[in-house]
Amino acid sequence: MYRGYLNQPLTAAPFKNLQKWGKMNITIKLVGTFRIGRFFETVREYPSGTCVREVVDELRIPDPLLGIVLINDIHAGVEEILNDGDILCLLPLIDGG
């Protein structure tokens, strides 16, 4: 089983109605610390109408760490609905230095 952030098992529970709704393939790219215990890049299947927030929650990325959301290289919000074939990139916050 895929094991996610903090080594906790991830389930597909939020998407159990996948068959009922249409499916779509989303390429997910993770950057920086988000890769730890997860992946660099993968393609996953989601029900039509899935928004970024649901993917973020599924991946157990903590809200305070999520800095940037890109859909097909364009900045987006977490409430944005994904479309089949989208490339979703999730990046941590940057600040200072």
Next chain:
Amino acid sequence: MKYFTSDPASEPSSVLYSRCTVDLKSGEIQMEDVPCRNLEDVLGGFGRSFQILAERSINKAYCDENPLIVNTGLLTGSSAMTGMRTYFSGYSPIKESKKGLPAAMWSAGSGNFGAKLKWTGLDELIFENRSQKPVYALIRETPDGPLVELKPADHLLGLSTHDKIMALQNEYGNAHFAAIGQAGEQWENVYIGAVALSTDNQLKSGEDKVRFAGRGGMGSLMGYKNILALVAQSSDKIKPLSPEVRKVNINVVKGGGSARLQPINRGGGGGTWAAYDVLQAFHAVPVNNFRPQGNGLPEKMFRANVEKEYLIKSEACYRCGITCHNNVYEKKEDGRAGEFLAKFDYEPLNLLSTNIGIHDAGQAARLIHLTDNFGMDSISLGVTISYVLSYNERHPEHPLLNGATFGEYSKIMELVEQTALGNLPEIGRGSKRLSESTGETSYAYHVKGLELPAYQPETNPGYAWAIAGGHMSMGTYGLLTREGKSDMDSWVQGITQTKLQIVGFDMIGLCKFFDITKGICTQMVVDCLKSEFNLEVTTEELAASVRRAFLRGLALELRQGYQKEEYSLPAEVWERPNPNIKLPNITSPEFIAELQKRVWEVFEPELEGLLP
């Protein structure tokens, strides 16, 4: 500070701060309690020091009339987390207008010196004139109040920042220290000297884990005045945590504000170093003098790659739960920590590695370590060196200095050493002067004479209105990259309203990581002021005070001869647009011209009457 009111915004003169003025020429020392003029004076830091600087007409940084002001903020030394800041202010040797006049600058640093200084009973120390012989200042707590003395410092001459501090520690217990390195001593040829501030970790471990007030050459001004170090000796006077401040501190540690800076093993983002990974996703990590190449070279400095060879420990400033320091150690065969190499923060790391063509973490660590020990601003040094390397790449037939080009570690190391020792004024006086002497100014990455930090100018036209450090005095560096804003209205709003508020941290004594996204105009700060000092201040009053202080800084720049066309970016940005940066282009000449027009339309009417 003495408080005879609980309403400092309405009755600032009922708050007094303790000031010591030291005449380095005569040795005369004067102590006084000074009534505050406004809320900026009460908050402290540059909010106060810039009002003092504004009262003086200064034509060159190295003159008797240019003071060095050392002060703290209202919450320095309080029980509020991160309240450890010390500020050094004066007319800068490095930052100057094209007219040739020095700009007022401040530089801030953590470490324990600021709290100790505050606990001696002193809020501000002003050094006037210049000492004929090297001295250090001893500030100590006595039953009769703070006492300041000047002591001979010949034994400290030629020592590094760390060695000066360790030497003084042998003489003074229960003290903390601020010191310049060899670079500051060579003030005539090095305008980028930094001031090192001691930490508990440093004094206990003997390792050079120092904090710096780096920007603007305040260490060089200190060197000009012949002050090699400051010693603050006092008992610790931290108040017991009140329930209100405890709640704030928990929020600082566990709330959203600092999460990205916490160690990875605590579920945090791993500190400022993490910016490498994020910016690389846009090919916006500075490479070879701010020319990202659209390749994977910057990834060699990703933490995940450095960790394969080196041990990284997350450590913190005293009493701070943010633990943002990433200290890099040699890794022994058994996996334990070996020799301490350097602290990796995004700016020094990038500007002394990827941006000068160095892609080896060990070499980068040695350059950072050397720069820290000599006491130089790693930003100004790194950017001026990258200019030299870029020039030499363009002119292989007649290169500058030792002919170093990108990635030539040994030659770059030689440049760092010789600059610090005062033998390379070409680098020590910064990229503005050097590029003007070569006649090739377009790829000198400074704005208004101060070198840019490690955020590509293509991502931040707000640099033009930063009044001190490029990213730390104008918080627009994430407006395009992080927030995705590329429209004119968002940039005008950001520069003229929301993002200038970042300078509030450099008044009140808190580190920006207290809550960098929201600034100091928050209920958290209001609660701390009420609990610590029984002061009733609203978030609106704080915001207005921070804005006045920022605008005063802007007015002071104009008074020092800056023309509006100097509020711009290095010309290479639009002369050779970089196709590798995967972000919308917001630095075309047309965009910049419109931005300048609209920003000044907001700022200009408000500048009236801010200066004496």
